[in-house]
Amino acid sequence: MKKNSLYIISSLLFACVLFIYATSINYQNNNNARPARTETYTNTVVNVPIDIQYDSEQYFISGFSSEVTVFLTGSNRVTLASEMQESTRKFKVTADLTQATEGTVEVPLTIENLPSGLTALATPQKITVKIGKKATRDNLPVTPQIDSGKVDERILIDSVTVSDERVSVTSDVDTLSKIDKIVAVLPTSEKITGNYTGSVPLQAIDKNGTVLPTVITPYETTMKITTKQARSASSSSSSTTGSSSTKSSTTESETKPDSSKKD
Numbered sequence: 152m153k154k155n156s157l158y159i160i161s162s163l164l165f166a167c168v169l170f171i172y173a174t175s176i177n178y179q180n181n182n183n184a185r186p187a188r189t190e191t192y193t194n195t196v197v198n199v200p201i202d203i204q205y206d207s208e209q210y211f212i213s214g215f216s217s218e219v220t221v222f223l224t225g226s227n228r229v230t231l232a233s234e235m236q237e238s239t240r241k242f243k244v245t246a247d248l249t250q251a252t253e254g255t256v257e258v259p260l261t262i263e264n265l266p267s268g269l270t271a272l273a274t275p276q277k278i279t280v281k282i283g284k285k286a287t288r289d290n291l292p293v294t295p296q297i298d299s300g301k302v303d304e305r306i307l308i309d310s311v312t313v314s315d316e317r318v319s320v321t322s323d324v325d326t327l328s329k330i331d332k333i334v335a336v337l338p339t340s341e342k343i344t345g346n347y348t349g350s351v352p353l354q355a356i357d358k359n360g361t362v363l364p365t366v367i368t369p370y371e372t373t374m375k376i377t378t379k380q381a382r383s384a385s386s387s388s389s390s391t392t393g394s395s396s397t398k399s400s401t402t403e404s405e406t407k408p409d410s411s412k413k414d
Contacts, residue, residue, distance in 0.1 A: 191226050193223065198218045199221050201218065201246055203246045204245060204249050205248035211284070211285040211322050213283075214279065223235075225270065234269065245260070248280065260276055287319055288327050292316060292317055301342055303344045305344075307381045312375045315373075318367050318368060320355055334354050335352075343376060347378075348375045
């Protein structure tokens with residue numbers, strides 16, 4: 152009887168141990184099966200250049216923004232940081248115009264070579280591009296252009312020369328027909344206070360002074376400006392007054408009767 156009681160008690164204890172062990176294992180398995188919580192990050196990449204694919208031998212394209220903003224989303228912060236830097240970036244934004252012909256077209260932007268685990272959205276998602284027949288005009292004269300507000304009032308421009316007096320201009324046929332002149336423009340950051348020598352950009356403008364989309368060869372030239380001192384208004388006025396006084400005094404002396412002469 153005692154042996155049976157011990158056997159029953161031992162069986163119950165063993166059953167309890169097995170139950171507790173099985174419950175513990177099941178709890179651990181459930182915890183392992185539960186999905187881990189992940190965080191998602193979004194970074195903004197600005198001024199991403201657009202790689203436009205087109206027949207550059209036959210066509211000239213213009214009228215579009217060459218850069219876009221890209222929003223990157225992912226859970227891997229290291230990969231996101233790598234794509235933020237231009238030097239380590241793998242993805243690129245492209246626009247396919249290989250099948251396009253002359254005219255103004257709207258083309259969608261595509262993001263290529265995006266690392267696994269990241270999603271991306273470009274803003275804008277489309278660009279409008281003007282496509283024209285490519286042409287070149289050679290031997291166009293260059294005209295120096297200096298804003299009078301950039302010249303110190305104490306000096307005068309004596310002469311202006313450019314190292315490239317004639318250039319070649321490439322654009323579409325329609326744009327080339329609108330060119331009025333090629334100007335060498337003094338940078339807005341410059342102030343002429345004396346003789347000047349520096350590189351300045353070249354621009355093609357129409358009759359209204361609007362800058363036209365072109366490729367100019369060379370794209371810049373060396374401008375040389377020689378100056379001279381301007382006569383100040385006060386010096387000029389003083390000199391004029393002095394001359395007038397001398398003349399008046401001389402005239403008075405000539406007309407005044409000689410008091411030593413007797414009647």
